[in-house]
Amino acid sequence: MSTRALTLTQTTIGKKALMAVSGVVMVLFVIGHLSGNLKAFQSPRAFNEYAAFLRTLGPLLWVARAAILVSFLVHVKAAMDLWQRNKQAGAGASRYHGQKKQKTDWAALSMYLSGPGLLFYILFHLAHLTFGYYLFGEGNVFGVEGYAFDEMNPYNNMVLGFQVWWISALYIVGVAGLGLHLFHGLWSMFQTVGANHPKYNGLRRDLAVGLSLLLALGFISIPVATLLGGLPPTTETFYFPELKH
């Protein structure tokens, strides 16, 4: 027996707690992100003003980015540790002949798929709308004819992309995956941090279902609206010095 002191992060529960806390940070970010995106429905100007406003935050923006990045890394690392551990534990959701799932659901069983899936989706999303200008400059984005970025017009950068069916499809699948991940993740988070009380346990499920549905549908509404012609590209021109690359 070792005499090394037990540390929280080396335990399974500790790792799960890390996942819960980092998950919360990311969910808060996602909520903020959605509320910004929905400004598209207000007006292209509101959307672009918001984008410019974010740039005015300066160091605060970097703090937020760092927090998200750290959360993301912690989340992934803990997940990988646990995944490996569970594999070694001789686990498997179908290790018996004709095994039946009784309580669990597809969302829970697919966390190890929706997680990496989200990773790819986020990379794509970052490559597209965050770092796209560096990648494509003013040339064709993803090689799509006639789709080029305007530094000063994030709104158009988005909706022009969503007018491309396969880009929209990728986004829809991506955020649906996010909803699925959160459907289990949010409820799981309550369990993991021990936020339970017989009186309010039902509420936890409702909250998890409500929030994951809200977020997924909220994000999906934008490409869908774009495809249906509800969010046409704007012809207005903008100048926000903050958006200058």
Added chain:
Amino acid sequence: MIELKSREPAGPIEKRWTEHKANSKLVAPHNRRRYQVIVVGTGLAGGAAAATLGELGYNVKAFCFQDSPRRAHSIAAQGGINAAKNYQNDGDSVYRLFYDTVKGGDFRARESNVYRLAELSIGIIDQAVAQGVPFAREYGGLLANRSFGGAQVSRTFYARGQTGQQLLLGAYASLNRQIEAGTVTMFPRQEMLDLIVYEGKARGIVTRNLVTGRIESHLADVVILATGGYGNVFYLSTNAKGSNVTAAWRAHRHGALFANPCYTQIHPTCIPRSGEYQSKLTLMSESLRNDGRVWVPRNAEDATKDPSSIPESDRYYYLEERYPAFGNLVPRDVASRNAMYVCNDGHGVADAPDSADGKRRAVYLDFADAIGRLGESTIRERYGNLFEMYERITGVNPYQKPMKIYPATHYTMGGLWVDYNLQTTIPGLFAGGEANFSDHGANRLGASALMQGLADGYFVLPFTIGNYLGEVRNLEPLDEDDAVVRDAVRTVEERLTRLVDAPDAKTPPEVFHRELGNIIWSKCGMSRSGEGLREALEEIPKLRERFHREVRVMGSPGGMNQNLERAGRVADLIELGELMCIDALTREESCGGHFREEHQTGDGEAKRNDEEFSYVSAWEYTGDMAAPALHKEDLTFEYVKPTMRSYK
């Protein structure tokens, strides 16, 4: 010549245990770790003893055949545990519990032991609560009690219908604490197959590691057997499948006297058996009799009718009619025997007739009145888990239809003879809990088994073992290479080889076990007659002989072999069964769980014979199974004068 010295202290009964302790030897704390104590069995008695001895600083090795000490059969006790706390202010006291127990035991127990038991009952509850046993509580936060098994005071503490489980988990927790502390080493999946006696003293055991099949010797200064009862001699009983008499029987063959084997308790409220394949019977707590009414159809032809179609006037509430004062709460033996009688008379209501005698062996236990009076939710609160269990097993919902019940063997009062210190006739060999014969006389009160197991384990054995070690001080050194130890190991190995290599091996051990059960149940069960017992004594030796010739054990003794385990246990149960019948035959009286048809009053009540039989029958193994030597320990009653029981 064995001399039965009970080592009971004299003087006023309420001071005996205190004075006995004051006059006993002790072992100094720093010396305790020099002594090795073996505890066989980890139920309430064994688990509690091992934990407490470990706590005191002895070096303890504990053994159980189960995969974990937590699975000992004490776990299955449902109803509760008695204690003379008098929390209900209903007139209970140590004296009353003592009195009830002596009387309940039909004046066949040692007064001093019983008094001590009643005295220690109080501390058990304190101990259990401190360990975290979640006994039922009232809204005020204080402990709840119920009246149990006909007691006229409410002195029974309970944890839903799982009191045994909770108390065992308490003892197991204490044991775990000692295992972690290093004072107790646990040997699960190890079965004791012989006792090692050296220079007249118990000095160790021979075990079989059930996983590897290895025969091992374990040496010690003291051996405690807490290996439970022998109810499985009936094949069908409420005991666990693994419960067996082997450890006690091997000790018996080494010279430990076996006391009162014919005192067996038949529990009245069990689920009737449904067919030949039945592997065990399930008891439902007799607390059910507090609210359930027992009846059968008055007309035998109604036996197969839907009970709800039988009008009140055609229902025979036989216990209420025959015993107006106690009604459905008459003692276990009375309730059981009456169920047998009404079924003998053709009023039984079992789905199918018994294959042995064609009688339908079951009676109704009806909750319709109680549900009407108290509401289904109250009944659910009180007995929910029992009702659920009944439904699970029978497929019938007892909230809607009356339960069907029939008696089944539940507990054996007989066991290894022990003195006041719980020491057997082999020095250094102690027996606790159901494995000994000590406190219940000819019949045990409901909710007293848990009490006795824990009293022995927590409070008596840890103390009397200190006394023994203090007396003998330094035992002769003995090591594994000694011829005595090597012989013991070889004997066990040879016995196992004989079982595996029976000359005409063809029949699985269960077949013999079932045959044994049939003999004992019909001839040495709820009701016994000289004639039946003599028949049984003709049949059992033949069965034994046939067993050793024809038993089939597949595989080898080297490795996990449940077939072999069972064969070994059946072999010993057959021998015990014979002794049981011999004991029943020589006890020409009816008392407690032993009812001899020749000895009953005009209205069919048990007739005790205090003149001639106020003694403990302690049997010595002589080498000839058919002729064990009887030793008698006379019983004297200074406090509770023997009276005829009357529950009318």
Added chain:
Amino acid sequence: METRTLTLHVWRQNGPTGTGSFKTYEAKDVNEHMSFLEMLDDLNEKLISRGEEEITFDHDCREGICGACGMVVNGYAHGPRERTTTCQLHMREVFKLGWTEVWIEPWRAKAFPLVKDLMVDRSAFDRIQHAGGYISVRTGSARDANETPIQKQIADSAMDAATCIGCGACVASCPNASASLFTSAKVGHLGTLPQGVPEREIRVRNMVAQMDAEGFGSCTNHGECEAACPKGISVDWIARMNREFVRAMVTAKDDVDARD
């Protein structure tokens, strides 16, 4: 009384190191009132009679309380009936589902090494309890049982957790082979009661450390354990354990040793 013939595919494996496989048997005259284990008893008797080695499986009390039995029946730990141990599963339930073929397997988890056939070694559970599954009270030093009143709801709730029989179905059914439900029931039983409060922090840390050291998987909140638990122990206990554990790790003034 209904009887049927069933085809049984039983996992046979000689020891922990051997490789096992399903062996097929015909179980004839299976009676609806038989328990599942009685059906196996009957088969075993027939196997012995015809000179084959019987199927090894753990069992003892046969009334659903000792926790010894346990096998996976057609993909369900303990069989298809909820809140029921294998010994209390009666064949009428199997008949109701119309099954004619039954696949019987041992609990499968690294921390439960196989002993033989359907029997596994669950001593990991014992070791988790050695690590702290107790309240340290010396025999004889207890105060009067009624000295501390305990709110009925608290006592009842502790009893809900204490009812665990340690059968291992939670581990067997968990997609991660996690022992969280078992450990949390033990932690919860003792931690809920006032008697258990003084050791709460050290208990939960040591027990969780041991649970991890045994090589069980982690809880990812599938809830399969709760569905398989023959005593209906709720996953709420897991949440409670997590809370207690994290709190103890963050706030306790002392350290406990890691276990491996």
